[in-house]
Amino acid sequence: MADAAELIGKRLHDIAGGGYEECGDQIANDIEAAERSVEKILESVPEGQRVLVTDHDALAYFALRYDYTVAGVVIPGGSTLGEPNSQELAALVEVIHTRDVPAIFGNTALGQDVLDVLAEEAGRDVQVVSLFVGSLGGPESEATSYIEMMTTNALRIAGALTD
Secondary structure, three states, X not given: OHHHHHHHHHHHHHHHOOOHHHHHHHHHHHXXXXXXXXXXXXXXXXXXXXXXXXXXXXXXXXXXXXOOEEEEEOOHHHOXXXXXXXXXXXXXXXXXXXXXXXXXXXXXXXXXXXXXXXXXXXXXXXXXXXXXXOOOOOOOOOOOOHHHHHHHHHHHHHHHHHO
């Protein structure tokens, strides 16, 4: 995103002049500073606890980038339209037990009924934590900008995995 801000600022400057290039550079700097903060937040989670169970496979790149593991996905195939079957849910409950997973992460834009059932089936205290995955939040959310969304998600993940 920082690279995109710089490129857009430069291109707008080339087309219209003005302070677009400086603006793009400033936004890029702000994003890079937020990224360093996010890295520190996520690094605070001990390596053995960096295990994610998610509603769908939208966090695969996140896991790769920040050295986390996606141990299970509720909706197979990466589609938000898919539905898990009882055998897949039972396998996820086993993963939650085996890996001692304290939280299931879901997208704020999707319903969490299946996640609540999965947490209940786990038979122990498993949080269901909403993340801003595909879009920013509304005006009253903790994700009204890209930087706020990144930081909020990192804080929610780290908090759920270290509580």
